[in-house]
Amino acid sequence: MGVVTAFCAVAIAVTFAISAVHKLKGPELFREQLRETLPLPGYLIKTTGYAIPGAEVAALAMVLSPYPLAGFALAFVLFLSFTVYLAVIIRSGSGASCGCVGRAAQPASKVHLYRNAVFLLLCLAGGFGAMSEGGVSPVQYAVAAGPAVPVGAGLLYLDELAAFFRPSAAPALRPK
Numbered sequence: 001m002g003v004v005t006a007f008c009a010v011a012i013a014v015t016f017a018i019s020a021v022h023k024l025k026g027p028e029l030f031r032e033q034l035r036e037t038l039p040l041p042g043y044l045i046k047t048t049g050y051a052i053p054g055a056e057v058a059a060l061a062m063v064l065s066p067y068p069l070a071g072f073a074l075a076f077v078l079f080l081s082f083t084v085y086l087a088v089i090i091r092s093g094s095g096a097s098c099g100c101v102g103r104a105a106q107p108a109s110k111v112h113l114y115r116n117a118v119f120l121l122l123c124l125a126g127g128f129g130a131m132s133e134g135g136v137s138p139v140q141y142a143v144a145a146g147p148a149v150p151v152g153a154g155l156l157y158l159d160e161l162a163a164f165f166r167p168s169a170a171p172a173l174r175p176k
Contacts, residue, residue, distance in 0.1 A: 002129070002133055002135075002136045002137060002140040003140045003143055003144050004125060004126075004129050004144075005068065005125075005126050005129030005130055005133065005136050005140075006136045006140040006141045006143070006144035006145075006148070007144035007147065007148045007151075008063075008072070008122045008123070008125050008126030008129065008148075009063040009064055009068055009071070009072075009126055009136065009141075009144075009148075010064075010141065010144050010145050010148035010149060010152065011122055011148040011149075011151045011152035011155070012059070012060065012063050012071075012072075012075050012119065012122055012123065012126065012152065013060040013063055013064050013152070014148065014149050014152030014153055014156075015119065015152040015153070015155060015156045016056040016057065016059055016060040016075070016078075017056075017057075017060055018101065018152075018153060018156055019053070019056055019100055019101055019156065020053035020054075020056040020057050020060075022101035023049070023052065023053040023056075023101070024053050027049055027050070030049050030052075030053075030099065031045050031046060031049040033096070033097065033099040034048055034049055034099070036094075036096055037085070037088075037089055037094070037096050037099070055074065055078055056078065058074065059071055059074040059075040059078055062074060062075075063075060063126065064141075066135050066136075067130075067135070068126065068130045068136070069127055069130040069131060072123050072124075072126045072127035072130060073123075073127060075119075075123045075126075076120060076123035076124065076127065079116050079119045079120050079123060080120065082098075082100070082116055083113060083116040083117070083120070085099075086098055086108050086112045086113055086116065087113065089108045090108050090109065090110065090112075090113070095107040096108060098112045098159075100112070100156060101156065101157075106159050106160065106163065109159060111158055111159045111162050112158075112159060114158070115155050115156075115158040115159070118155055119155065
């Protein structure tokens with residue numbers, strides 16, 4: 001079970017690392033995203049703009065710690081909050097992006113909800129694994145990292161991957 005816990009921890013950590021870096025690299029863009037989608041006063045937008053990536057960094061450090069249960073719990077709360085936020089954005093019909101990696105051109109969609117459902121399952125699986133074992137060894141992290149890194153990054157960009165493989169709206173060429 002340690003490899004499963006390590007897989008969940010690494011996938012979640014990679015996701016939060018990429019997400020936090022993008023948000024902190026362009027904090028003005030992320031705050032603009034928050035301003036457009038959250039009914040908060042300006043001073044809370046700035047605070048929230050730093051609190052979210054801060055919580056993501058805390059969760060990634062905690063899931064990779066020798067005692068990852070609290071990290072999985074924090075990650076679960078974050079992903080659940082993000083899922084509710086996404087559902088509100090989608091329901092509003094505003095066409096706003098998800099803000100997962102700062103500000104994106106793609107509007108939030110059900111793909112984001114499916115992705116977050118997978119992350120919630122990873123949090124639960126990792127949390128249950130962390131409760132049932134004494135910890136994860138470095139070897140287990142090494143074994144899990146190979147598949148977990150692309151899974152975490154791939155899930156974060158699932159909407160772009162889905163758009164890439166979606167059939168084009170262009171009319172098909174007909175032979176003469």
